[in-house]
Amino acid sequence: MTDIVQVRGLVKRFGELVAVDNVEFTIAEGETFGLLGPNGAGKTTTISMISCLLEPTEGEIIVDGHSIRNEQTAVKRTLGVVPQEIALYPMLSAAENLAFWGRMYGLSGTGLKKAVDEALELAGLADRSKERIEKYSGGMRRRINIAAGILHKPKVLLMDEPTVGIDPQSRNHILETVKNLNSSGMTVLYTSHYMEEVEYLCDRIAIMDHGKIIAMGTLNELRDVVGGMDVISVIVGEVSDGIITAVNAIEGVEGVNRANGVIEVLTPSSSSVLGRLVATLESEGAHVTSVTVIEPNLESVFLRLTGKSLRD
Ligand SMILES: Nc1ncnc2c1ncn2[C@@H]1O[C@H](COP(=O)(O)OP(=O)(O)OP(=O)(O)O)[C@@H](O)[C@H]1O
Ligand SMILES: [Mg+2]
Numbered sequence: 001m002t003d004i005v006q007v008r009g010l011v012k013r014f015g016e017l018v019a020v021d022n023v024e025f026t027i028a029e030g031e032t033f034g035l036l037g038p039n040g041a042g043k044t045t046t047i048s049m050i051s052c053l054l055e056p057t058e059g060e061i062i063v064d065g066h067s068i069r070n071e072q073t074a075v076k077r078t079l080g081v082v083p084q085e086i087a088l089y090p091m092l093s094a095a096e097n098l099a100f101w102g103r104m105y106g107l108s109g110t111g112l113k114k115a116v117d118e119a120l121e122l123a124g125l126a127d128r129s130k131e132r133i134e135k136y137s138g139g140m141r142r143r144i145n146i147a148a149g150i151l152h153k154p155k156v157l158l159m160d161e162p163t164v165g166i167d168p169q170s171r172n173h174i175l176e177t178v179k180n181l182n183s184s185g186m187t188v189l190y191t192s193h194y195m196e197e198v199e200y201l202c203d204r205i206a207i208m209d210h211g212k213i214i215a216m217g218t219l220n221e222l223r224d225v226v227g228g229m230d231v232i233s234v235i236v237g238e239v240s241d242g243i244i245t246a247v248n249a250i251e252g253v254e255g256v257n258r259a260n261g262v263i264e265v266l267t268p269s270s271s272s273v274l275g276r277l278v279a280t281l282e283s284e285g286a287h288v289t290s291v292t293v294i295e296p297n298l299e300s301v302f303l304r305l306t307g308k309s310l311r312d
Contacts (some may be wrong), residue, residue, distance in 0.1 A: 004029040004078075004156055004187050005050065010059035012045050012211075019045045021211035023059075027156075027189060027204075032182045034202030035191040036298060038310055042211040043191040044084055047158050050189070051081045064155060080154030084161050086145050090134035094125060094144050097133060098151060105152035119147035122180075124173055139170025146177060156187045163197060175200060195298035195310060207302060214305050219298070226296040226304050229254065230270035234263045235290040236281060243284045250276050255303040266300055 003026035012020040020042045027033040035043050048054040050061055052072045060067065066074040088097045098116045102108075107115050120126040123143040133141060142162060150157060159178070163171045178201055182188050192198050198205050199219055206216040215222055236243070239258045247256050247265060252273040257264040263281075267273045270293045281288050302310040 002029050003027060004064050005033075005189065006060075006062040007046075007050070008060045008062075010046065010049060010061065011057045012042070012049060012054065013057045018211050020049070020056075023208075023211070023213055025206050025213065025216060027187055029155075029187055030182070030185060031203045032178070032188040032190060032201050034198035034205040035189065035208055036193065036195060036198045036205055036302075036310075037191075037208035038193055040210075041193075041208040043208060044160055045211075046208075047081075047160050047189070047191060051079055051158055052076060077152075078155045080149040080152065080157045082146050082149040082157065082159040082162050084164070086141050088133045088141060088144060088148070091132060093130050093132055094120065094123075094136070095129040097144060098148055101148040102151045107152060115151045115153075119151050122150070122177060123147040137167070137170070139166035139173075142166050143170060143173060143177075146174065150181065150186075154186070156189065157181060158189045160191050161193070162190075163192070163194065193310060195302075199298060205298070207298070207305070209302075209306055215301060222298060222301050223296055225301045226266065229266050229268055229296055229300065229304070231294045231296050231300050232265040232267065232270050232274065232277060233290075233292050233294050234265070234277070234281065234288055235261060236263055236286040236288055237261050239263060239286070240284075243281065243286055246280050246284050247277065250280055253277075255300075255307060257299060257303050257309045259309070264294075264299070264303075266296070266303055 005027040007023060007025050010020055010023040023046060037043050049056045052068050052075055063075045064078040068075050095116055098119050102112045102115050120129045125143060146162060163174050178188060190201055204218055205222060206213045215225055244256050247253060252267050252269055253265055255266040278288060299310050
């Protein structure tokens with residue numbers, strides 16, 4: 001298989017800040033590739049350089065055989081971009097917005113109409129196409145934003161956190177849309193800070209932090225980073241900083257995550273840590289309602305590599 005996207009030695013500096021720091025990856029044709037990282041990791045900056053919106057400080061990107069340095073028109077023709085910020089006109093209807101984007105891509109006449117109808121169908125919003133975008137919910141806007149990115153049937157779709165801040169129904173719709181586009185042959189670069197989405201969608205994943213790719217591979221390959229480790233998940237309600245410090249100090253604990261009243265503890269031996277963990281939590285005044293040992297996930301990988309939580 002050919003690598004339809006090749007990123008080599010990519011660097012972006014904003015003054016002193018190195019937002020993207022020697023990033024390298026390739027995406028095979030037909031693959032869904034995930035870029036996972038917390039706020040400020042450099043995901044949008046990377047996507048912006050692939051889509052020719054930002055010039056790299058150093059490095060090279062080849063898209064379908066074309067360089068972003070001197071063949072930008074060809075690169076842009078290959079790409080569909082779904083930006084993190086929604087790019088729609090609130091006063092225009094969904095159909096009018098899509099027609100606008102379609103004309104930007106050089107579509108017209110019956111070709112344009114067909115592309116708009118198909119995109120509305122794909123967004124699941126054909127029946128509301130004449131309503132103004134200002135009347136749409138956040139999730140519906142996101143779905144139209146995605147439709148706008150695929151009007152011209154790009155070979156490669158770049159999606160920048162397309163599910164942030166939306167309702168579960170729209171989120172599921174978007175995830176299924178990405179699956180369908182990919183099975184129809186589209187290559188997808190999907191960025192997110194939700195590990196569940198990336199686990200669900202992506203063939204290969206790069207984990208990014210502070211501008212660097214700190215791990216890359218299939219989900220199973222990445223899980224090997226925490227091979228032999230268990231994750232103990234404890235529901236505790238309120239989690240204070242004191243609790244986290246105390247749990248971190250327990251012998252055999254390799255890392256601690258917290259999220260919404262749950263503590264996740266990474267350890268090579270859950271059986272030997274369990275007793276001390278519960279005792280420590282109780283002496284710190286935590287109210288333990290459930291303890292389970294779960295499979296390590298990308299969150300555990302991130303914790304292992306950076307010592308911090310992806311969700312913070
Ligand atoms: N135009 C800019 N000028 C200066 N600094 C910038 C600029 N754009 C991004 N940065 C900085 O570069 C770093 C990476 O930002 P970027 O937007 O790529 O992160 P991200 O991974 O997309 O984060 P998020 O999940 O919050 O969208 C951040 O520290 C950010 O403040
Ligand atoms: Mg971003």
